[in-house]
Amino acid sequence: MLTIAPMIQINGLVKNYGLNPVLRGVNLYVRQGEFITLVGPNGTGKSTLLRIVATLLTKTAGEVKIGGWPLPEHAEKVRRYIGLVSHQPLLYGDLTAAENLRFFARLYRLDNREERVMAALKTVGLLARQRDPVSTFSRGMVQRLTIARATLHEPDVLLLDEPYTGLDQDAARLLDDLLRKEQENGRTIFMITHDLVHGLNLCDRALILNRGKIVADLPSSQIAPHDFLDLYAEHTGRHGG
Amino acid sequence: MELTRLNRNIRILNWVTAVALVIALGMIFFYAPVERTMGNVQRIFYFHVASAWVGAVAFFVALAAGLLYLRKPDRKWDTVAVASVEIGLVFLTMATVAGSVWGKPAWNTWWEWSPRLTLITIAWLTYAAYFMLRGAIEDEEKRARFAAVYVIVAFVTIISTYISIRILRDIHPVIFGGTLESAQGAEQGLQEFAPGLESTRMVITLNASVAAFSLLYVAWLANRIRLQRLIDQTNALKIRLVARLQGGNA
Amino acid sequence: MTSFNLNNSPFWAAVWAIVWKDLQIEKQTRQTISVMSMFSLATVIMFNFALEANLAAARQVATGLLWSTILLAGTLGLNRSLAIERENQTMEAVLMAPIQRGAIYLGKVIGITLFTLILELILIFVFIIFFDKPLWRPPVLLVLFLGTVGYIAAGVIVTSMTIQTRTREVLLPVLLLPLSLPLVLPAAMAVAAYMFPQTPPFAEVQSPISIVIIYDLLMLSAGFLTYHYVVES
Numbered sequence: 001m002l003t004i005a006p007m008i009q010i011n012g013l014v015k016n017y018g019l020n021p022v023l024r025g026v027n028l029y030v031r032q033g034e035f036i037t038l039v040g041p042n043g044t045g046k047s048t049l050l051r052i053v054a055t056l057l058t059k060t061a062g063e064v065k066i067g068g069w070p071l072p073e074h075a076e077k078v079r080r081y082i083g084l085v086s087h088q089p090l091l092y093g094d095l096t097a098a099e100n101l102r103f104f105a106r107l108y109r110l111d112n113r114e115e116r117v118m119a120a121l122k123t124v125g126l127l128a129r130q131r132d133p134v135s136t137f138s139r140g141m142v143q144r145l146t147i148a149r150a151t152l153h154e155p156d157v158l159l160l161d162e163p164y165t166g167l168d169q170d171a172a173r174l175l176d177d178l179l180r181k182e183q184e185n186g187r188t189i190f191m192i193t194h195d196l197v198h199g200l201n202l203c204d205r206a207l208i209l210n211r212g213k214i215v216a217d218l219p220s221s222q223i224a225p226h227d228f229l230d231l232y233a234e235h236t237g238r239h240g241g
Numbered sequence: 242m243e244l245t246r247l248n249r250n251i252r253i254l255n256w257v258t259a260v261a262l263v264i265a266l267g268m269i270f271f272y273a274p275v276e277r278t279m280g281n282v283q284r285i286f287y288f289h290v291a292s293a294w295v296g297a298v299a300f301f302v303a304l305a306a307g308l309l310y311l312r313k314p315d316r317k318w319d320t321v322a323v324a325s326v327e328i329g330l331v332f333l334t335m336a337t338v339a340g341s342v343w344g345k346p347a348w349n350t351w352w353e354w355s356p357r358l359t360l361i362t363i364a365w366l367t368y369a370a371y372f373m374l375r376g377a378i379e380d381e382e383k384r385a386r387f388a389a390v391y392v393i394v395a396f397v398t399i400i401s402t403y404i405s406i407r408i409l410r411d412i413h414p415v416i417f418g419g420t421l422e423s424a425q426g427a428e429q430g431l432q433e434f435a436p437g438l439e440s441t442r443m444v445i446t447l448n449a450s451v452a453a454f455s456l457l458y459v460a461w462l463a464n465r466i467r468l469q470r471l472i473d474q475t476n477a478l479k480i481r482l483v484a485r486l487q488g489g490n491a
Numbered sequence: 492m493t494s495f496n497l498n499n500s501p502f503w504a505a506v507w508a509i510v511w512k513d514l515q516i517e518k519q520t521r522q523t524i525s526v527m528s529m530f531s532l533a534t535v536i537m538f539n540f541a542l543e544a545n546l547a548a549a550r551q552v553a554t555g556l557l558w559s560t561i562l563l564a565g566t567l568g569l570n571r572s573l574a575i576e577r578e579n580q581t582m583e584a585v586l587m588a589p590i591q592r593g594a595i596y597l598g599k600v601i602g603i604t605l606f607t608l609i610l611e612l613i614l615i616f617v618f619i620i621f622f623d624k625p626l627w628r629p630p631v632l633l634v635l636f637l638g639t640v641g642y643i644a645a646g647v648i649v650t651s652m653t654i655q656t657r658t659r660e661v662l663l664p665v666l667l668l669p670l671s672l673p674l675v676l677p678a679a680m681a682v683a684a685y686m687f688p689q690t691p692p693f694a695e696v697q698s699p700i701s702i703v704i705i706y707d708l709l710m711l712s713a714g715f716l717t718y719h720y721v722v723e724s
Binding site: 054055056057058076077079080082083084086088089090091092093094095096099103104106107108109133149 | 501504505507508509511512515516519520575578579580581583584585586587588589590591723724
Binding site: 389404 | 652656657665669673674699701705709710713717720721724
């Protein structure tokens with residue numbers, strides 16, 4: 001387990017795609033066990049920021065440290081401690097639920113693989129469907145399995161990119177419960193969402209990203225939802241909701 | 242915009258190359274001896290070998306540029322690689338055409354599907370495909386990165402081709418490499434010269450044309466790199482212009 | 492660092508996890524091998540048609556036919572196997588695992604090589620029946636194996652690139668066929684030497700076989716070392 005504080009430390013992060021700047025100097029500190037929600041208009045670099053933290057993209061300039069390890073130099077060490085829920089499920093449609101988890105358990109070289117796979121399936125309520133191919137699952141079931149996959153190796157940092165997209169109400173409620181449980185387990189959670197109010201309700205701290213910079217960073221306990229919406233409109237010139 | 246004018250060094254290089262080429266041409270036609278069996282046709286030999294040599298050097302430079310790019314992604318290495326592959330392809334084409342013209346009187350056929358000639362055609366296709374790959378990728382950084390990987394993989398096939406040429410039996414003689422093969426090549430009767438002065442003249446002419454063609458390669462590369470920089474500058478200006486216009490409207 | 496202890500090193504554990512996963516998917520869908528075999532059979536029949544059922548002519552070019560069929564069917568297997576990793580962006584999940592990129596490369600090469608070898612077994616059977624060629628000889632099988640390894644080693648690195656481009660499947664043969672011919676040419680020469688009743692002297696096949704081995708080693712190293720530049724961004 002990583003214990004060095006802050007868990008995520010970003011200084012002056014810059015990312016360019018060719019000549020286009022996407023992130024223009026992002027600073028961010030996230031303590032261990034914090035739940036961060038990141039909002040912002042499309043194309044402002046939210047996913048880019050998350051993917052850099054996830055070791056999937058390399059920065060152009062600046063400093064990124066996870067648990068004290070600088071990226072991208074120590075990406076291979078950091079990878080053991082992070083999990084990602086992307087808008088894509090990142091699961092093999094042709095494999096069954098259990099086979100998918102078994103594969104990732106092997107990649108992470110986990111002990112007691114079979115027990116952990118079964119426990120994870122049970123947590124997300126898919127034990128009964130373990131022998132069915134993922135391609136036969138509903139969107140909600142796929143997303144639950146995605147969470148199971150992302151947390152199978154018990155990462156210290158859980159990264160979520162629009163995890164609520166396409167979920168019905170029941171599935172969304174289940175995801176809420178799962179995320180709360182993950183937070184209780186001491187995980188640091190960093191989530192991107194479109195749903196400002198919902199994101200604010202879940203998190204400890206809400207960030208607004210606009211044009212490649214963090215323009216607002218406030219504890220969720222100090223702001224009411226409608227004030228947050230006003231603040232969002234003020235900073236981005238758009239109405240969230 | 243100091244680049245819009247020809248750089249002084251490039252200008253000097255261009256002139257030196259032009260003079261060297263004229264000298265090499267003069268030597269090929271007036272200094273080199275007439276070969277006994279082939280007659281004047283043999284003079285193609287100097288173009289053929291020099292072009293093949295430059296082609297090989299160009300692909301090696303592209304490999305080095307690809308490796309440097311992967312070590313540190315700097316656009317200039319990508320530019321060097323593109324320029325070098327382009328030029329290498331031109332020289333390889335020249336070598337093939339010259340070889341074919343020579344092959345007609347030597348083997349009584351324009352083309353022979355021997356392993357060596359087949360492999361050279363394949364090498365040509367391999368490097369032509371480099372541009373197909375580049376054309377299919379829009380993102381500049383990714384294009385440069387993939388092109389660098391491809392140029393390394395392509396060079397593996399060049400190494401295999403080189404070894405094949407050296408150890409598989411073939412109609413085509415080996416010119417570069419060990420003295421043994423060269424001696425065998427000479428024995429096969431393609432370069433029959435009287436010993437002494439005549440063969441010395443031939444060697445001198447060959448070296449002069451290889452040197453002149455190498456200079457041509459360097460000058461061409463320098464000009465091509467300059468051209469690419471101009472293209473890049475234009476694109477950067479375009480993006481800035483568009484950004485400014487959009488900013489003005491908002 | 493990479494350890495070549497097969498039993499318990501993280502590197503090989505990752506390689507086998509990827510191979511196991513690809514085999515598992517194939518077991519569920521049976522798509523790759525069936526597509527490759529159907530395509531190959533159609534190709535062989537088409538060639539026969541082109542040769543106007545002139546068995547003598549077909550026999551003469553049988554080894555060339557065999558290699559052409561393997562190369563073309565191979566591009567299907569490569570595209571299919573690497574498209575699987577793109578379908579649900581699963582490659583991202585694999586990349587986020589604490590494993591070396593070279594292990595992913597090697598896992599994919601081993602998996603697709605296995606599929607292609609199964610295809611070749613079918614093809615050898617077909618060719619023996621259709622063309623009456625002694626393809627069962629152990630040296631022939633060895634050359635087929637070595638040629639396949641080199642071809643797939645080049646194929647995985649090239650397909651991993653082409654699958655990320657605009658033209659995708661179309662681009663692969665354009666890049667891969669020229670790249671693989673310096674391997675296939677000597678390999679076909681070696682196989683052709685064994686198509687006569689008498690065994691050829693070793694000196695005759697030594698050169699082509701060593702070229703195939705050199706190509707394999709160089710291509711595997713190049714792919715192994717450059718793979719992370721292809722899959723990461």
